[in-house]
Structures are given as structure tokens and as C-alpha cells.
Amino acid sequence: KKVWLNGEILDAGSARISVFDRGFLFGDGIYEVMARIGGRFFYEKAHLKRLDTCLQKIKIDFDTRILTKEIPKLLQASDLFENDCLLYIQVSRGVAPRKHAFPHDIPPTVMMYVTPKILPDINSVNASVSIMNDFRWSRCDIKTTSLLGNVMANESAVQQGCYEMLFLRDDIVTEASHCNVFFVKDGTVYTHPANELILDGITRQVVLELCSQLNFEVREEGISKQRIPQMDEAFLTGTSTQIASIKQIDQHIYYTGDEIGEVTKALQHAFLALKNKE
Ligand code: PLP
The missing domain is CATH 3.20.10.10 (D-amino Acid Aminotransferase, subunit A, domain 2)
Structure with missing residues (x-):
């Protein structure tokens, strides 16, 4: 399994995040999940816009526009470009000594992975x-x-x-x-x-x-x-x-x-x- 972490595509087993990451210590981060159906993401723009809006609400400075060109690389590396799957994206505030108030000028930690998932035509549940x-x-x-x-x-x-x-x-x-x-x-x-x-x-x-x-x-x-x-x-x-x-x-x-x-x-x-x- 592959993960995309801060611009690199890695084997999930060798991806590392600091124990001082605020996502780990405080849950100080935003996530998004979107479904790939029949070769495209369902309402990709709306999902990325919500990610962007939520990041702004908690003042994490990250340009979500880079994701549009990084996601296809992750899909290729995961061998899921043509398959139905779920994409998980997480942006946390980043790594800093543990203090509640927001640290300034630290890069966010950005992580993504895809999981194969075929959604039923109609949910019969x-x-x-x-x-x-x-x-x-x-x-x-x-x-x-x-x-x-x-x-x-x-x-x-x-x-x-x-x-x-x-x-x-x-x-x-x-x-x-x-x-x-x-x-x-x-x-x-x-x-x-x-x-x-x-x-x-x-x-x-x-x-x-x-x-x-x-x-x-x-x-x-x-x-x-x-x-x-x-x-x-x-x-x-x-x-x-x-x-x-x-x-x-x-x-x-x-x-x-x-x-x-x-x-x-x-x-x-x-x-x-x-x-x-x-
Ligand atoms: N409400 C909560 C609390 C959720 O966590 C989610 C999805 O994760 C939703 C609603 C449904 O949102 P969406 O349709 O964008 O998946």
C-alpha cells in the first residue's frame, strides 16, 4: 500500500510522522474523503473546496490546488487509476513543541492514500x-x-x-x-x-x-x-x-x-x- 506524504509517494510501512505532529497530539487537522467512480472523482471540486474552506476556518495555510496534480500520481502508484476507490486526504497543522496556541510558520503535514472500494449502484441497506x-x-x-x-x-x-x-x-x-x-x-x-x-x-x-x-x-x-x-x-x-x-x-x-x-x-x-x- 502506498501513501502520499508531504510530496513523496512511499510504502505505507515506511511513511513516518513525528510524535509532535499536532494532528497526533491535538487532532489539529482537517480531512476529506471522496469516491472515485468510473474513472473520475464524484464531485471532486466540491470536496476540495470544502477542504479549503475548513482549512481557512482553522487557519491552516495550505494551497489545496497542488492536490489536483498530485492525486493522479498517487492513483498511478497505487495501481488504482482505473478502479473505483476512496481517497482519504488529511492536512494537520504540522510539527511543533506542544503548546495549545497555533505555532507560526510551520509547514502543514499532508497525507493521502487510496483504498479500493466499489460502491453499490444503489445502497440496499x-x-x-x-x-x-x-x-x-x-x-x-x-x-x-x-x-x-x-x-x-x-x-x-x-x-x-x-x-x-x-x-x-x-x-x-x-x-x-x-x-x-x-x-x-x-x-x-x-x-x-x-x-x-x-x-x-x-x-x-x-x-x-x-x-x-x-x-x-x-x-x-x-x-x-x-x-x-x-x-x-x-x-x-x-x-x-x-x-x-x-x-x-x-x-x-x-x-x-x-x-x-x-x-x-x-x-x-x-x-x-x-x-x-x-
Ligand atoms: N456528517 C458527518 C459528521 C460526517 O462525518 C460526514 C462524512 O464523513 C457527513 C455528514 C457526510 O458528508 P459527505 O456527504 O460529504 O460524505
């Missing part, structure tokens, strides 16, 4: 999900490598036999541990607004665009815990999850079998058409 109060911080819009809250929440979901953990803030569903969440009621599609309480997923943005193409009314409005049982459909979105129907949230069951709601299904098919076209 009908997910059972659990729900809890969000115990993470209030800057969920920053795609930070500090994922302990997300990791603990997802582990708890898995322990309960669930695919995902939904988060509540003041009884409103915001997002999930690695996905965004949508609801459907009487043909209207609901999702939490893109503020500091959620990560504005690229898949979320694509789904909102598809809703407008399919003439589904959209409200960027959070759904309260009390309204979950009144909803007709619910689904998750994310880069590797794509669009996954939600079968059950905690005690509330949407489907007893493997049926999938009409709006969710329509969006899954429109998403597939987009992947084939993109």
Missing part, C-alpha cells in the same frame, strides 16, 4: 439507527480529524446492532456520526440547515439539488424527536453510504420488511443516474 443527545462540540461544520465524539457515538450504535447514531440538540435531529439525515412528510423533504451543528455533506448538497430537479419541495428545517413517528420516510446520506433508507429510529419502526419509501427510492435512482453521467 435499510438502516436501523439509534439516537442520543449530541455530546460533541459546537463546530460540527469543521471536518476535523478530532472524531472521538463521532467514533464513540458510532460504536454505541454498533453495540446496539445499529448502522448509525442520530444526534439531537435540544430535541432536534441534526445529523448522524458520519452521515447527514433527511426526513420526508407528505412529499416534502426535510433536512437540518447547514449551520455550525452539522457537517454540510457533499452528498447532502447533491441530494438537495436532485430534490429541486425532481420538483420535491425542500425545507431546510430540523425535525424534533417528537415528530419522528409522524414522518413518512427517513434516510441517511454520505460519501460511502450514498443514500441509505432508514428502517427504524430507536423504537419507531418505518418499515417492517425491506420496502423503501417512494421519495427515498426516487432520489436513489436519480443519484445513480448522476453517478453514471458525472
Whole structure:
């Protein structure tokens, strides 16, 4: 396995990062994941723009434009140029004596790798999900490598036999541990607004665009815990999850079998058409 580290392509086993890297000590870094499907990255520009925006939010100075010419080299070296895969990119603030405040004028540590991954045409998972109060911080819009809250929440979901953990803030569903969440009621599609309480997923943005193409009314409005049982459909979105129907949230069951709601299904098919076209 190859990794791209600070401009060099290395065998993963010989890649080295200092123990004083702030990514390691503080989780002081930003990451991005994008899918390569049929020989191109799905919404590459949007992913790289989000990386750039998040780096600016935490004042890491790194020109993401260099990645566009480095990524193909990594794909070639990994023998994955023609294959479907997931690309992971991480930029941490760099190496410095351990002090909380940002050190000045140090180069960031930049690392990328690709993993072979064939995403299904349509995600057939009908997910059972659990729900809890969000115990993470209030800057969920920053795609930070500090994922302990997300990791603990997802582990708890898995322990309960669930695919995902939904988060509540003041009884409103915001997002999930690695996905965004949508609801459907009487043909209207609901999702939490893109503020500091959620990560504005690229898949979320694509789904909102598809809703407008399919003439589904959209409200960027959070759904309260009390309204979950009144909803007709619910689904998750994310880069590797794509669009996954939600079968059950905690005690509330949407489907007893493997049926999938009409709006969710329509969006899954429109998403597939987009992947084939993109
Ligand atoms: N919300 C969180 C907390 C995430 O970690 C992710 C993806 O990793 C998403 C939402 C979905 O984002 P995207 O569709 O860009 O993968």
C-alpha cells in the first residue's frame, strides 16, 4: 500500500510522522474523503473546496490546488487509476513543541492514500439507527480529524446492532456520526440547515439539488424527536453510504420488511443516474 506524504509517494510501512505532529497530539487537522467512480472523482471540486474552506476556518495555510496534480500520481502508484476507490486526504497543522496556541510558520503535514472500494449502484441497506443527545462540540461544520465524539457515538450504535447514531440538540435531529439525515412528510423533504451543528455533506448538497430537479419541495428545517413517528420516510446520506433508507429510529419502526419509501427510492435512482453521467 502506498501513501502520499508531504510530496513523496512511499510504502505505507515506511511513511513516518513525528510524535509532535499536532494532528497526533491535538487532532489539529482537517480531512476529506471522496469516491472515485468510473474513472473520475464524484464531485471532486466540491470536496476540495470544502477542504479549503475548513482549512481557512482553522487557519491552516495550505494551497489545496497542488492536490489536483498530485492525486493522479498517487492513483498511478497505487495501481488504482482505473478502479473505483476512496481517497482519504488529511492536512494537520504540522510539527511543533506542544503548546495549545497555533505555532507560526510551520509547514502543514499532508497525507493521502487510496483504498479500493466499489460502491453499490444503489445502497440496499435499510438502516436501523439509534439516537442520543449530541455530546460533541459546537463546530460540527469543521471536518476535523478530532472524531472521538463521532467514533464513540458510532460504536454505541454498533453495540446496539445499529448502522448509525442520530444526534439531537435540544430535541432536534441534526445529523448522524458520519452521515447527514433527511426526513420526508407528505412529499416534502426535510433536512437540518447547514449551520455550525452539522457537517454540510457533499452528498447532502447533491441530494438537495436532485430534490429541486425532481420538483420535491425542500425545507431546510430540523425535525424534533417528537415528530419522528409522524414522518413518512427517513434516510441517511454520505460519501460511502450514498443514500441509505432508514428502517427504524430507536423504537419507531418505518418499515417492517425491506420496502423503501417512494421519495427515498426516487432520489436513489436519480443519484445513480448522476453517478453514471458525472
Ligand atoms: N456528517 C458527518 C459528521 C460526517 O462525518 C460526514 C462524512 O464523513 C457527513 C455528514 C457526510 O458528508 P459527505 O456527504 O460529504 O460524505
